[in-house]
Amino acid sequence: MNQPEAPNPEQKTNNAMLCLCIGLGLLALSWLLGVGAAFTAAMSGGLTGLAMGMIGGVVLILAACSGAFLVFVGIVWTILRVIADQRGERDPYRDVQR
Numbered sequence: 001m002n003q004p005e006a007p008n009p010e011q012k013t014n015n016a017m018l019c020l021c022i023g024l025g026l027l028a029l030s031w032l033l034g035v036g037a038a039f040t041a042a043m044s045g046g047l048t049g050l051a052m053g054m055i056g057g058v059v060l061i062l063a064a065c066s067g068a069f070l071v072f073v074g075i076v077w078t079i080l081r082v083i084a085d086q087r088g089e090r091d092p093y094r095d096v097q098r
Contacts, residue, residue: 016081020074026067034060 037056 016074016077018074019070019077023067023070023072023074026063026070030060030064030067034064 033056037053037060040053
């Protein structure tokens with residue numbers, strides 16, 4: 001029976017960068033859709049347009065808030081990873097067989 005290979009110490013997860021990029025995407029999307037919704041609500045009238053504008057506004061605010069939160073988490077996560085890598089308390093190459 002073959003022994004499983006040791007995990008690659010250089011392989012890092014991309015979750016922090018993914019979190020940051022999704023947050024930036026949500027912020028950009030909410031801004032673009034918000035500008036479009038403002039122009040649409042200004043051009044249309046009636047109670048239905050107002051109600052849909054209010055629902056769309058709430059959704060855009062939630063998207064912008066969650067995007068800002070994801071950007072903040074991604075930045076903090078990346079900074080903590082850099083600090084942990086620079087501390088050098090453990091040697092990631094210790095168990096690598098050459």
